[in-house]
Amino acid sequence: xxxxSLTDTVTLNNGVEMPWLGLGVWKVEDGNQVVQxxxxxxxxxxxxxxxxxxxxxxxxxxxxxxxxxxxxxxLFVTTKVWNSDQGFDSTLKAYEASLDKLGLDYxxxxxxxxxxxATYRETWKxxxxxxxxxxxxxxxxxxxxIHHLEAIIEDTGVVxxxxxxxxxxxxxxxxxxxxxxxxxxxxxxxxxxxxxxxLDHETLVTIAKKHNKTPAQVVLRWDLQNGVIVIPKSVRAxxxxxxxxxxxxxxxxxxxxxxxxxxxxxxxxxxxxNFNF
Ligand code: NDP
Numbered sequence: 001x002x003x004x005s006l007t008d009t010v011t012l013n014n015g016v017e018m019p020w021l022g023l024g025v026w027k028v029e030d031g032n033q034v035v036q037x038x039x040x041x042x043x044x045x046x047x048x049x050x051x052x053x054x055x056x057x058x059x060x061x062x063x064x065x066x067x068x069x070x071x072x073x074x075l076f077v078t079t080k081v082w083n084s085d086q087g088f089d090s091t092l093k094a095y096e097a098s099l100d101k102l103g104l105d106y107x108x109x110x111x112x113x114x115x116x117x118a119t120y121r122e123t124w125k126x127x128x129x130x131x132x133x134x135x136x137x138x139x140x141x142x143x144x145x146i147h148h149l150e151a152i153i154e155d156t157g158v159v160x161x162x163x164x165x166x167x168x169x170x171x172x173x174x175x176x177x178x179x180x181x182x183x184x185x186x187x188x189x190x191x192x193x194x195x196x197x198x199l200d201h202e203t204l205v206t207i208a209k210k211h212n213k214t215p216a217q218v219v220l221r222w223d224l225q226n227g228v229i230v231i232p233k234s235v236r237a238x239x240x241x242x243x244x245x246x247x248x249x250x251x252x253x254x255x256x257x258x259x260x261x262x263x264x265x266x267x268x269x270x271x272x273x274n275f276n277f
Pocket of ligand 1: 189
């Protein structure tokens with residue numbers, strides 16, 4: 001069932017509820033910029049924030065959360081272990097460092113940011129330990145291909161709750177989505193708005209006009225109707241509101257198919273089998 005409001009949640013494979021839509025904060029500067037963005041989102045009703053150790057803005061995210069007055073249990077905070085911190089012991093340490101920066105006792109979702117060849121399997125074992133020790137509400141991965149997912153599931157028997165991957169109309173990820181759905185892994189789209197590019201694509205503009213919506217809203221709605229969690233980023237209050245105003249219209253199956261047909265397997269980010277950071 002597709003979400004009906006900004007606070008609607010999807011039930012992850014361990015029973016934890018995660019909002020369908022959250023705010024992403026990659027490339028948002030620590031200090032005023034991230035504090036103001038997160039504050040604007042929380043004031044508008046967002047309850048999910050997606051950060052990462054490497055974004056270097058966990059301090060500001062934590063500050064905005066504290067100042068918002070929103071109860072901790074109403075929030076869903078995601079952060080990620082960075083590549084240079086991977087490995088069993090160093091991941092456990094990285095988790096504590098992130099909590100410290102965020103000023104939180106736990107995060108709702110902790111992710112392995114990228115599948116670093118030499119270390120991602122040990123890193124997943126550390127996340128399983130954090131989960132078993134009840135330090136974190138849910139654990140997942142990011143940028144994992146099917147073969148990475150199979151390796152970590154085979155190692156531990158523990159299926160990630162979420163796989164956060166690049167996903168948008170030019171990279172629809174249908175095969176990975178089908179695999180994740182089959183395994184009970186919820187797919188989450190990063191760069192859902194193509195980093196602000198291609199929103200003037202004729203298909204999106206035409207569909208947007210029909211619904212009296214913007215192309216960005218059409219893309220986010222397409223994700224939700226595909227059962228994909230979204231975390232659009234903006235530092236502008238009006239866009240933060242715009243990106244959340246996607247719960248009052250429905251794309252037809254023809255419109256969904258037209259957006260699917262935009263796929264070019266085009267990545268703005270790196271291929272998880274070939275990255276060097
Ligand atoms: P998005 O696809 O969310 O696009 C953000 C860009 O689009 C910004 O330049 C923003 O500009 C602009 N924008 C936002 N809203 C609108 C709108 N309504 N109309 C037109 N332009 C708009 O890109 P991100 O790469 O930031 O992805 C979202 C989040 O996903 C990240 O912030 C991060 O949390 C996560 N992510 C995770 C990765 C991973 O490896 N796990 C990798 C990359 C991202 P402005 O801010 O000026 O409004």
